[in-house]
Amino acid sequence: MASPTPTDTAAHDTSQIPAPEGSITVTVRILRFNPEFDDEPHWESYDVPALPTDRVLNLLINIKSYVDGTLSFRRSCAHGICGSDAMQINGVNRLACKVLIKDLLAKGNKRTTISVAPIKGLPQMKDLYVDMEPFFEAFKAVKPYLIAYGNEPTHERIQSQADRERFDDTTKCILCACCTTSCPVFWSDGSYFGPAAIVNAHRFIFDSRDEGSEERLDILNDTEGVWRCRTTFNCTDACPRGIQVTKAIQEVKQALLFKRV
Amino acid sequence: MQFHKYDVLIVGAGGAGMRAAIASATESGATSPRTAVLTKLYPTRSHTGAAQGGMCAALANVEEDNWEWHTFDTVKGGDYLTDQDAAEIMAKEAIDAVLDLEKMGLPFNRTEEGRIDQRRFGGHTRDHGKAAVRRSCYAADRTGHMILQTLYQTCVKHGIEFFNEFYVLDVVLTDTENGPVASGAIAYELATGEIHVFQAKSIVFATGGFGKVFKTTSNAHTLTGDGMGIYFRKGLPLEDMEFYQFHPTGLAGLGILLTEGARGEGAILRNESGERFMERYAPTIKDLAPRDIVARSMVLEVLEGRGAGPEKDYVFLDCTHLGEEVLETKLPDITEFARTYLGIDPVYEPVPVYPTAHYAMGGIPTNVDGEALRDNDTVLPGLYAAGEVACVSVHGSNRLGTNSLLDINVFGRRAGMAAARYAARSEHVELPDDAAETVEGMVQHLRTATGGERVADIRTELQQTMDSNAAVYRTEDTLKQALSDVHALKERYGRVAVQDKGKRFNTDLLEAVELGFLLDLAEALVTTALARKESRGGHAREDYPDRDDVNFMRHSMCYKLLPEQKEENAPLGLTGFTSDIRLDYKPVVFTRYEPMERKY
Numbered sequence: 001m002a003s004p005t006p007t008d009t010a011a012h013d014t015s016q017i018p019a020p021e022g023s024i025t026v027t028v029r030i031l032r033f034n035p036e037f038d039d040e041p042h043w044e045s046y047d048v049p050a051l052p053t054d055r056v057l058n059l060l061i062n063i064k065s066y067v068d069g070t071l072s073f074r075r076s077c078a079h080g081i082c083g084s085d086a087m088q089i090n091g092v093n094r095l096a097c098k099v100l101i102k103d104l105l106a107k108g109n110k111r112t113t114i115s116v117a118p119i120k121g122l123p124q125m126k127d128l129y130v131d132m133e134p135f136f137e138a139f140k141a142v143k144p145y146l147i148a149y150g151n152e153p154t155h156e157r158i159q160s161q162a163d164r165e166r167f168d169d170t171t172k173c174i175l176c177a178c179c180t181t182s183c184p185v186f187w188s189d190g191s192y193f194g195p196a197a198i199v200n201a202h203r204f205i206f207d208s209r210d211e212g213s214e215e216r217l218d219i220l221n222d223t224e225g226v227w228r229c230r231t232t233f234n235c236t237d238a239c240p241r242g243i244q245v246t247k248a249i250q251e252v253k254q255a256l257l258f259k260r261v
Numbered sequence: 262m263q264f265h266k267y268d269v270l271i272v273g274a275g276g277a278g279m280r281a282a283i284a285s286a287t288e289s290g291a292t293s294p295r296t297a298v299l300t301k302l303y304p305t306r307s308h309t310g311a312a313q314g315g316m317c318a319a320l321a322n323v324e325e326d327n328w329e330w331h332t333f334d335t336v337k338g339g340d341y342l343t344d345q346d347a348a349e350i351m352a353k354e355a356i357d358a359v360l361d362l363e364k365m366g367l368p369f370n371r372t373e374e375g376r377i378d379q380r381r382f383g384g385h386t387r388d389h390g391k392a393a394v395r396r397s398c399y400a401a402d403r404t405g406h407m408i409l410q411t412l413y414q415t416c417v418k419h420g421i422e423f424f425n426e427f428y429v430l431d432v433v434l435t436d437t438e439n440g441p442v443a444s445g446a447i448a449y450e451l452a453t454g455e456i457h458v459f460q461a462k463s464i465v466f467a468t469g470g471f472g473k474v475f476k477t478t479s480n481a482h483t484l485t486g487d488g489m490g491i492y493f494r495k496g497l498p499l500e501d502m503e504f505y506q507f508h509p510t511g512l513a514g515l516g517i518l519l520t521e522g523a524r525g526e527g528a529i530l531r532n533e534s535g536e537r538f539m540e541r542y543a544p545t546i547k548d549l550a551p552r553d554i555v556a557r558s559m560v561l562e563v564l565e566g567r568g569a570g571p572e573k574d575y576v577f578l579d580c581t582h583l584g585e586e587v588l589e590t591k592l593p594d595i596t597e598f599a600r601t602y603l604g605i606d607p608v609y610e611p612v613p614v615y616p617t618a619h620y621a622m623g624g625i626p627t628n629v630d631g632e633a634l635r636d637n638d639t640v641l642p643g644l645y646a647a648g649e650v651a652c653v654s655v656h657g658s659n660r661l662g663t664n665s666l667l668d669i670n671v672f673g674r675r676a677g678m679a680a681a682r683y684a685a686r687s688e689h690v691e692l693p694d695d696a697a698e699t700v701e702g703m704v705q706h707l708r709t710a711t712g713g714e715r716v717a718d719i720r721t722e723l724q725q726t727m728d729s730n731a732a733v734y735r736t737e738d739t740l741k742q743a744l745s746d747v748h749a750l751k752e753r754y755g756r757v758a759v760q761d762k763g764k765r766f767n768t769d770l771l772e773a774v775e776l777g778f779l780l781d782l783a784e785a786l787v788t789t790a791l792a793r794k795e796s797r798g799g800h801a802r803e804d805y806p807d808r809d810d811v812n813f814m815r816h817s818m819c820y821k822l823l824p825e826q827k828e829e830n831a832p833l834g835l836t837g838f839t840s841d842i843r844l845d846y847k848p849v850v851f852t853r854y855e856p857m858e859r860k861y
């Protein structure tokens with residue numbers, strides 16, 4: 001098969017995409033890359049019908065279904081809960097299933113261009129597929145599991161509502177990588193753990209039932225650890241779960257400085 | 262082609278698969294069986310993470326409760342099609358299942374005394390139906406997320422080996438003197454397009470449900486019933502496929518779920534005039550009646566002209582009296598779903614809702630140790646199933662809310678332990694020479710096919726006919742329509758072509774494979790639904806509105822005929838249809854409870 005070359009919109013026949021009543025035309029630009037054919041990534045554009053209530057994910061699915069089956073991206077739940085479809089949408093990291101077209105339209109529903117690219121800092125494997133292994137390796141490195149010594153209690157461990165509340169925010173993480181791949185420190189040096197791993201360390205460091213804080217804090221005190229963070233808040237802005245990522249990182253730093261959690 | 266050898270192979274990394282993996286690797290008592298998990302998604306992307314409301318166990322942390330009441334509710338909720346021995350095991354082991362998760366670190370919401378908090382849920386009652394009981398253990402409205410994360414964290418802790426983005430497309434059976442024995446699985450690696458052969462002593466299927474046969478569903482795009490489809494294509498039975506649950510409160514038009522936990526916290530269903538219509542259908546527990554009853558009631562409200570909205574095609578879930586505090590702390594995610602996807606703020610406005618396809622009660626028949634059955638009672642050695650892919654049957658014809666998160670933990674664990682113990686006492690069975698042939702043929706065919714049919718067209722039409730003809734209410738006519746549509750679509754599927762001919766991340770090809778499973782399962786669902794001429798639980802027939810215990814107090818067993826068996830088939834006595842499905846029936850297990858009329 002011939003390699004798809006960068007094209008302008010006219011070249012893509014999008015007429016097969018069903019256009020429901022009330023739909024408008026949106027131009028979707030996608031940074032495409034197929035390692036079997038392409039030397040490097042390139043942009044392609046598609047004029048597609050969209051309802052204001054459509055999610056960006058719907059548009060990608062339609063392009064794949066009716067225009068070009070080779071377009072590749074991860075998706076599963078389609079409502080912001082599984083963390084599959086993190087991508088750059090108009091330059092910012094978002095879940096494609098959580099961004100509605102109406103929120104991207106200029107005033108008066110004027111014609112709009114939406115650009116979609118893979119999240120940055122992880123190798124692009126094909127179209128919007130990136131290699132997630134380095135991300136999950138960083139996660140695993142912070143011992144993201146309950147560490148408790150001694151005999152297991154016969155019933156549940158007791159935890160006060162206030163103690164439970166202490167780490168509530170960081171339990172919401174869906175490991176989507178929006179934060180880590182928006183972090184300038186991570187871009188310039190992939191060996192930095194990145195905010196997602198620190199969020200997941202925080203989840204256990206501040207859990208009153210956990211006894212592994214010291215081990216984890218030692219790991220995070222390392223050269224790849226929390227001190228690399230320059231508090232730019234990109235990660236917090238990117239988090240689709242509304243987690244106060246930078247605040248969590250600050251709390252870990254405090255815990256290191258004052259040796260208490 | 263690559264070759265791997267393990268003792269225990271787990272297919273699927275949702276709650277059931279990971280619970281099985283943990284049990285196999287750490288709890289079975291067998292000396293460290295080599296365990297690997299194959300999953301088409303990264304573990305934390307599994308749809309268990311979407312579960313919201315909770316997991317029931319009679320901990321009695323906030324009010325009097327016991328496992329016998331829980332068993333009774335499960336049996337009655339399933340409209341007496343539940344196997345009572347299995348329900349009893351589940352309700353008893355529920356307590357340890359919740360405590361195990363807590364010990365693994367799951368952050369449950371807490372009572373003032375610091376114990377695990379519990380809330381009300383549909384169909385769960387005190388003392389055999391007297392009133393709703395607080396039995397559901399929960400973590401806000403992200404209980405499934407916390408279960409999935411906690412199990413994954415525990416797998417990381419134990420260093421369990423995962424093959425992520427590996428699609429299992431076939432199970433290998435070896436014929437022996439004593440009949441077929443499971444000997445391995447064939448997987449397709451998404452990143453490379455390579456085929457991998459995994460030899461194993463025991464294999465646990467935990468691949469989840471198949472909600473994508475419907476258009477309006479709470480299920481993920483990836484829930485395409487692969488495990489059930491693979492099993493079915495081997496000529497092995499699927500049990501109770503006609504029982505598919507519609508959850509009452511999907512966001513209207515979208516299907517995204519709003520947990521029953523909302524009603525557990527006091528939210529109320531209202532029709533257009535604002536009437537609390539569930540008072541008419543279930544006077545005692547009203548909005549907390551089981552899902553089949555609530556879903557049917559909602560559809561009746563709409564059919565009788567009392568629906569809301571411009572098309573009068575939905576009802577309202579009213580949370581406005583709960584207050585912002587309760588919504589933000591106990592139901593934050595669903596509050597956000599309504600805001601994001603419908604632009605409606607539940608704090609101030611009632612939310613438009615309508616039933617959404619949610620859960621498969623049926624699946625691969627198993628016994629209480631997760632051993633897969635190849636007929637009514639013969640075990641298929643080496644093969645196990647747990648979670649939504651399986652039918653134990655603990656849910657009968659209608660699952661109670663929270664009993665699936667429970668099911669995946671209790672029976673995931675049981676299947677994992679049984680698989681590891683079986684592996685410890687067995688040798689690897691030799692794989693047949695042509696083990697990978699079917700998958701290689703399928704992949705090769707799809708990569709080179711040039712027919713004019715498009716996956717998306719067939720899938721859309723399938724989902725449309727299933728929504729119109731095989732959803733909450735069914736009749737002989739609608740089901741026949743669905744069956745003839747499915748047959749036509751299967752015929753077109755024979756000419757399906759994919760555009761992506763490449764090897765790397767070829768999801769185009771895999772979507773075509775998944776569609777094939779969906780078509781087979783839709784046919785199984787519709788065929789068994791046609792044959793069940795009664796209404797029970799999740800299967801409501803307008804033309805047979807009553808439960809018929811004389812003729813239908815039995816599980817359906819549905820077999821796909823292999824090419825060499827086809828001639829013998831006399832399909833259902835339905836004239837005008839050819840079918841490659843054979844039906845059989847299996848008795849329900851009764852222990853304590855005699856069937857009664859079901860009133861709430």
Ligand SMILES: Cc1cc2nc3c(=O)[nH]c(=O)nc-3n(C[C@H](O)[C@H](O)[C@H](O)COP(=O)(O)OP(=O)(O)OC[C@H]3O[C@@H](n4cnc5c(N)ncnc54)[C@H](O)[C@@H]3O)c2cc1C
Binds near residue numbers: 311430
């Ligand atoms: C929105 C929503 C809310 C819910 N809320 C509740 C609730 O509050 N309480 C409750 O009890 N139940 C609830 N349920 C039901 C419950 O969540 C599910 O039934 C349960 O989580 C299913 O778990 P599972 O492990 O069987 O499957 P899943 O979690 O769906 O996992 C399936 C796994 O199989 C893998 N897989 C699938 N096919 C293949 C293949 N071909 N090869 C390799 N791997 C494969 C996938 O990668 C995945 O890891 C809810 C369901 C939904 C959809």
Ligand code: SF4
Binds near residue numbers: 185186194
């Ligand atoms: S706050 Fe720290 S972790 Fe977050 S983006 Fe900035 S540098 Fe990265």
Ligand code: SF4
Binds near residue numbers: 177178195196239241
């Ligand atoms: S902290 Fe937020 S952005 Fe980062 S991985 Fe978790 S959910 Fe995604």
Ligand code: FES
Binds near residue numbers: 081082084
């Ligand atoms: S598809 Fe699951 S988060 Fe978007």
